[in-house]
Amino acid sequence: MEGKKNKILVFGGTGYIGKYMVKASISLGYPTFVYTRPINTKTPSSKIQLCDEFNSLGVTLVEGELEHDRILKVIKQVDIVICTFPYPLVMEQLKIIDAIKVAGNIKRFLPSDFGVEEDKVHPLPPFQVFLDKKIKIRREIEAARIPYTFVSANCFGAYFVNFLLRPYESNKDIVVYGNGETKDLPPPEDIPVSILHSIFVKGDLMNFELGEDDLEASKLYPDYNYTSIDKLLDKFLVDPPPPASASFQ
Numbered sequence: 001m002e003g004k005k006n007k008i009l010v011f012g013g014t015g016y017i018g019k020y021m022v023k024a025s026i027s028l029g030y031p032t033f034v035y036t037r038p039i040n041t042k043t044p045s046s047k048i049q050l051c052d053e054f055n056s057l058g059v060t061l062v063e064g065e066l067e068h069d070r071i072l073k074v075i076k077q078v079d080i081v082i083c084t085f086p087y088p089l090v091m092e093q094l095k096i097i098d099a100i101k102v103a104g105n106i107k108r109f110l111p112s113d114f115g116v117e118e119d120k121v122h123p124l125p126p127f128q129v130f131l132d133k134k135i136k137i138r139r140e141i142e143a144a145r146i147p148y149t150f151v152s153a154n155c156f157g158a159y160f161v162n163f164l165l166r167p168y169e170s171n172k173d174i175v176v177y178g179n180g181e182t183k184d185l186p187p188p189e190d191i192p193v194s195i196l197h198s199i200f201v202k203g204d205l206m207n208f209e210l211g212e213d214d215l216e217a218s219k220l221y222p223d224y225n226y227t228s229i230d231k232l233l234d235k236f237l238v239d240p241p242p243p244a245s246a247s248f249q
Helices: 018-027 045-057 068-075 087-103 125-143 157-165 190-201 229-238
Strands: 008-011 032-036 060-063 080-083 108-110
Touching: 008 018, 018 032, 018 045, 032 068, 045 060, 068 087, 080 087, 087 108, 087 125, 125 190, 157 229
Parallel strands: 008 032, 008 080, 032 060, 080 108
Antiparallel strands: none
């Protein structure tokens, strides 16, 4: 008899990254739960449509705020917790960590990383402040002895290709305000610029070696048909995916 599938809970499952996590989980046959804020009259129609789609796929939606008793009750029902919170909510993961510690049943926690390897890069200060919060979450998880996997995806190809090529914009000119010599941006506008500097100027994604506790993800799934940047660019020529922009405030 086939073993019982682990139950997976996703926080942030209606977001840019989270929705892919949820769809992948359910497509692989895992009982999948999504913890989401209550839907009300101010909820964007896009989120309502996504929740309807999740319902049709068999996803269990759990509505609630990030209150200890509420999230503890849900965590006790599952085996694996994945969090895909955006940057403004990164520190809210401390509430999830506290609930996991009390529940004591979680086999694996994947916090909201999915970006650069924050323990190994050294970007400009605005980006470093951004990463320091994620680093704190990592250390809290380790100190709590919660089984974890930290996922460093570096760059999601479609996101950054969209950002650089801007296929949905018709303007061919770049407008430089002022005299063109301004060297500062107010926060949080300085964060995405610092990210681009880290990736494309300093090359931080390539400036470190994997350690003995690190594993290159393609070795886990050698038979998976990965999409190269060349193939992704071919897709952009024909049918570019909708653009997205990360939230920093």
